[in-house]
Amino acid sequence: xxxxxxxxxxxxxxxxxxxxxxxxxxxxxxxxxxxxxxxxxxxxxxxxxxxxxxxxxxxxxxxxxxxxxxxxxxxxxxxxxxxxxxxxxxxxxxxxxxxxxxxxxxxxxxxxxxxxxxxxxxxxxxxxxxxxxxxxxxxxxxxxxxxxxxxxxxxxxxxxxxxxxxxxxxxxxxxxxxxxxxxxxxxxxxxxxxxxxxxxxxxxxxxxxxxxxxxxxxxxxx
Amino acid sequence: xxxxxxxxxxxxxxxxxxxxxxxxxxxxxxxxxxxxxxxxxxxxxxxxxxxxxxxxxxxxxxxxxxxxxxxxxxxxxxxxxxxxxxxxxxxxxxxxxxxxxxxxxxxxxxxxxxxxxxxxxxxxxxxxxxxxxxxxxxxxxxxxxxxxxxxxxxxxxxxxxxxxxxxxxxxxxxxxxxxxxxxxxxxxxxxxxxxxxxxxxxxxxxxxxxxxxxxxxxxxxx
Numbered sequence: 381x382x383x384x385x386x387x388x389x390x391x392x393x394x395x396x397x398x399x400x401x402x403x404x405x406x407x408x409x410x411x412x413x414x415x416x417x418x419x420x421x422x423x424x425x426x427x428x429x430x431x432x433x434x435x436x437x438x439x440x441x442x443x444x445x446x447x448x449x450x451x452x453x454x455x456x457x458x459x460x461x462x463x464x465x466x467x468x469x470x471x472x473x474x475x476x477x478x479x480x481x482x483x484x485x486x487x488x489x490x491x492x493x494x495x496x497x498x499x500x501x502x503x504x505x506x507x508x509x510x511x512x513x514x515x516x517x518x519x520x521x522x523x524x525x526x527x528x529x530x531x532x533x534x535x536x537x538x539x540x541x542x543x544x545x546x547x548x549x550x551x552x553x554x555x556x557x558x559x560x561x562x563x564x565x566x567x568x569x570x571x572x573x574x575x576x577x578x579x580x581x582x583x584x585x586x587x588x589x590x591x592x593x594x595x596x597x598x599x600x601x602x
Numbered sequence: 603x604x605x606x607x608x609x610x611x612x613x614x615x616x617x618x619x620x621x622x623x624x625x626x627x628x629x630x631x632x633x634x635x636x637x638x639x640x641x642x643x644x645x646x647x648x649x650x651x652x653x654x655x656x657x658x659x660x661x662x663x664x665x666x667x668x669x670x671x672x673x674x675x676x677x678x679x680x681x682x683x684x685x686x687x688x689x690x691x692x693x694x695x696x697x698x699x700x701x702x703x704x705x706x707x708x709x710x711x712x713x714x715x716x717x718x719x720x721x722x723x724x725x726x727x728x729x730x731x732x733x734x735x736x737x738x739x740x741x742x743x744x745x746x747x748x749x750x751x752x753x754x755x756x757x758x759x760x761x762x763x764x765x766x767x768x769x770x771x772x773x774x775x776x777x778x779x780x781x782x783x784x785x786x787x788x789x790x791x792x793x794x795x796x797x798x799x800x801x802x803x804x805x806x807x808x809x810x811x812x813x814x815x816x817x818x819x820x821x822x823x824x
Binding site: 442444445447449450451452453454473477478479480481482483484487488490491492494495496514515517519520523524526527529530531532533535536 | 664666667669671672673674675676695699701702703704705706709710712713714716717718736737739741742745746748749751752753754755757758
């Protein structure tokens, strides 16, 4: 698919990975829109960051509100649970896992994409330097593609809405180097799961992966 | 799975099929909750009917609001489009098709089910006497089950959240006869896509299928 045919909707959290995705998508698409989700996340400061970035890029941006109570039993939405630290590469899924989150986000994106005749959904999942969430893996993405094929008008008519996951096999170092090449304003992105007065905690999985990535890339996170 | 292990969340529109499903699910579950969606549908009177039914049955009931603009390009949400009549069994998907609707509804149900440790999601899709929507067919349901298996914590841990579709291979006549057996209050359900002052139009696909079903069942719709 060449540049002229992509009409892309980017799942955009305002984090490092999805911001790199957004910049990447601008380079391959004739139309780009972004979608974010307000799900009462502990780190909802990411939405403010996301809005600033899309406003500067003049990219249409929808923030979908997910009502409280849909996601439960996760330290990202339940402040009575503590965000567990140093869970990276542990075998258990960490307590920051949010039930069916990427599925719900992709389903919203698909509803909007099919409604508006977009042919591409982009998301910044990554299955190397990640928190171990099952819905960040290519197995899940492929299963979702099958749902599009069999459960939408577009799919049964033999047309395609494709899911692009440009970062899925990249290390955090490689993502950061790609971002650098694309002039991503890293200092405007937010990664921390558990910010203290808007500042990254420096200790959660997301902070640790980000630090490691910048170190390996030989760049300063600024 | 016997009665004692089902913790069921029913996708409940307040229509004939989902009300039969709700009554059916009560008979096989130790816990039943219902979920409906307010998506600015033309026939949002169904939500009032749904609420009356769950209140009488004392079933906890969540109505999830889907913000306007997510679903577009469907006569069920866009009043500038006319609900096309007599589309039943036509080869084309009718203009009442709502992009990725059942996927989005199932994704919400899955997020809630996994959050609350429910093991069963029930929905009243039916692929015989239906409007031809791709997301009412078993192919779609099976693809969604694969998503649960690969994209949720429950799934990758080898446990199951099952999707029950008790009506999928039944004719409308059979659904109505099952409802009769379960004492479903048909007169409290709403099926019409395009009600006029709260009354069924009598001409849309949904009205036609309902009329045909009652006629074949030898029952009055009252």
